[in-house]
Amino acid sequence: MRYCINCCIHLLPNDLHRQCFRCRGPDHNNQKCPVCRGENKIALYPDGKQMKWLAVLEVRTDHCESWNGFFCLRKGKLCSLMFGLIIMTLVMVSYILTGAKHGLLLIPSPFHYGAFASNPSLMDNESLSDMKDYYQPSKMNISYVKDYPSIKLIIDTITSKIEFITRQRPDLEELRKQEPHMFSVIPNKFLPNSKNPCWYEEYRGNTTTDPYATNSYALYSKRFRIIFDYLRKVFWNHLYHYKDKHYRLRCLPHFYIIGQPKCGTTDLYDRLRLHPDVRFSAIKEPHWWTRKRFGIIRLRDGFHDRYPVEDYLDLFDLAAHQIQSVLQSEAGKERGKRNNIIIGEASASTMWDNNAWIFFYDNSTEGEPPFLIQDFIHAFQPNAKLIIMLRDPVERLYSDYLYFASANKSAEDFHEKVAESLQLFEGCVLDFSLRACVYNNTLNNAMPVRLQVGLYVVYLLDWLTVFNKDQILVLRLEDHASNMRYTMHMVFQFLELGPLSEKQEALITKSPASNTRRPEDRSLGPMLPTTKAILRDFYRPFNTKLAQVLFDDAFLWKRT
Numbered sequence: 001m002r003y004c005i006n007c008c009i010h011l012l013p014n015d016l017h018r019q020c021f022r023c024r025g026p027d028h029n030n031q032k033c034p035v036c037r038g039e040n041k042i043a044l045y046p047d048g049k050q051m052k053w054l055a056v057l058e059v060r061t062d063h064c065e066s067w068n069g070f071f072c073l074r075k076g077k078l079c080s081l082m083f084g085l086i087i088m089t090l091v092m093v094s095y096i097l098t099g100a101k102h103g104l105l106l107i108p109s110p111f112h113y114g115a116f117a118s119n120p121s122l123m124d125n126e127s128l129s130d131m132k133d134y135y136q137p138s139k140m141n142i143s144y145v146k147d148y149p150s151i152k153l154i155i156d157t158i159t160s161k162i163e164f165i166t167r168q169r170p171d172l173e174e175l176r177k178q179e180p181h182m183f184s185v186i187p188n189k190f191l192p193n194s195k196n197p198c199w200y201e202e203y204r205g206n207t208t209t210d211p212y213a214t215n216s217y218a219l220y221s222k223r224f225r226i227i228f229d230y231l232r233k234v235f236w237n238h239l240y241h242y243k244d245k246h247y248r249l250r251c252l253p254h255f256y257i258i259g260q261p262k263c264g265t266t267d268l269y270d271r272l273r274l275h276p277d278v279r280f281s282a283i284k285e286p287h288w289w290t291r292k293r294f295g296i297i298r299l300r301d302g303f304h305d306r307y308p309v310e311d312y313l314d315l316f317d318l319a320a321h322q323i324q325s326v327l328q329s330e331a332g333k334e335r336g337k338r339n340n341i342i343i344g345e346a347s348a349s350t351m352w353d354n355n356a357w358i359f360f361y362d363n364s365t366e367g368e369p370p371f372l373i374q375d376f377i378h379a380f381q382p383n384a385k386l387i388i389m390l391r392d393p394v395e396r397l398y399s400d401y402l403y404f405a406s407a408n409k410s411a412e413d414f415h416e417k418v419a420e421s422l423q424l425f426e427g428c429v430l431d432f433s434l435r436a437c438v439y440n441n442t443l444n445n446a447m448p449v450r451l452q453v454g455l456y457v458v459y460l461l462d463w464l465t466v467f468n469k470d471q472i473l474v475l476r477l478e479d480h481a482s483n484m485r486y487t488m489h490m491v492f493q494f495l496e497l498g499p500l501s502e503k504q505e506a507l508i509t510k511s512p513a514s515n516t517r518r519p520e521d522r523s524l525g526p527m528l529p530t531t532k533a534i535l536r537d538f539y540r541p542f543n544t545k546l547a548q549v550l551f552d553d554a555f556l557w558k559r560t
Contacts, residue, residue: 161429198251254342255385259351262399264477267514269346279319285347288312294356355441367436378466391477392557393454394535415531417448457546
């Protein structure tokens with residue numbers, strides 16, 4: 001005998017019992033009802049397959065189902081399927097309408113901006129890599145964006161949001177509050193008889209003390225331990241002894257090569273090193289102002305102990321030793337010959353990398369950094385000279401991709417990464433200012449390619465808020481490659497270096513180029529024409545502003 005699972009009505013073998021009422025009425029007796037007592041119920045067998053969303057539970061009786069029952073179940077499945085389709089349609093409509101408010105986009109930007117990493121719960125204990133994972137864009141197939149018109153909509157949205165606003169320069173007292181130790185070590189006056197910002201600092205150690213024992217560059221960089229071993233050996237010979245006290249000469253650079261990466265800064269550095277009056281830091285790119293002083297060694301590794309300013313000053317000890325010899329020289333002729341030594345530093349991140357500010361400076365305005373690298377450099381060295389080497393930002397980005405990408409490099413992969421990065425950048429400028437997006441660590445880490453590095457004019461304008469225009473020399477890699485002798489003469493004149501012999505000049509200008517594209521990267525060929533057209537559209541308004549600031553149309557990088 002069979003009973004309905006919902007009531008006590010007896011069922012015949014072919015009875016489908018289409019009208020089943022859960023309400024049994026006043027005559028229903030739970031004690032006498034075999035169903036309520038758990039006897040002779042219809043057995044429920046869930047399908048043995050993996051259950052998914054909107055799956056239908058198939059009800060089977062202990063006896064063979066009739067054809068009528070079969071059609072009933074089929075009808076139930078059909079109803080469930082229709083219900084599922086209705087739900088999916090509603091979800092899709094909501095999804096498209098949500099994206100439409102961002103400017104006719106069929107798919108909204110995958111980067112979600114709730115806040116600019118200002119959430120204390122995220123900031124207290126999470127590393128840089130943790131933050132990157134938190135804001136990682138969704139993995140999706142973006143092959144559709146290879147259609148130029150669809151990406152052009154994104155670029156048009158970005159262009160409509162571009163606004164160059166002069167930043168407010170912070171007061172000196174505000175800078176002192178942020179970096180009190182730095183201001184306690186570096187004096188506000190330097191030796192008058194040196195081109196470089198140098199001063200004497202009392203050394204309290206003895207002959208057995210290792211002056212570089214705690215230097216973070218020596219501890220973390222195995223490649224430079226040989227340099228520090230040499231400095232240890234000669235350190236005591238270069239101390240200045242006065243009234244039973246020992247003093248060491250400390251120096252900061254006279255000039256900085258501040259950017260940009262993949263624009264020929266390494267080649268310029270290698271050629272300037274050959275000049276007899278130029279000395280550089282023991283390490284080509286200390287990255288102290290932008291990264292090491294915040295405790296960043298590699299972005300993917302998060303934070304380490306912060307490198308104190310003393311560690312940075314140690315890198316100029318080799319040059320300081322030579323300047324020390326000049327200052328103590330008793331031969332006036334020798335002093336006049338060697339007193340022209342100038343010190344340089346060539347970290348290509350100095351111009352643009354302010355990503356760490358958000359982890360240390362809280363009083364930001366609408367996501368913009370309250371303090372930038374140039375604010376602190378100017379506070380100590382208002383007369384510093386700055387050299388910038390630029391190139392076509394479109395070509396720079398592709399070179400940057402080929403140099404830093406580790407695997408699966410191709411023109412097609414580069415195209416997809418450009419498209420995804422444009423979506424991320426567009427999502428930011430819809431809600432925040434251009435400066436806030438350019439200096440945002442989370443966005444910059446999330447973008448697969450470094451689009452922001454090619455926005456040269458944004459960085460240059462911020463440097464011009466603290467330094468005079470005649471203190472900055474801006475060069476183009478294209479000019480350097482075509483007429484190296486001319487660009488090097490511009491640099492020599494800018495740095496007020498003395499004349500060279502023909503042999504010395506030939507050594508500097510005719511040496512092979514440094515840090516060129518690797519052979520395996522050359523085999524990949526150029527970027528796709530569509531990608532180049534997209535990037536030219538993206539960078540065009542920024543290049544136009546740069547040419548206006550520099551009064552030089554060569555920085556438009558127009559196609560020939």
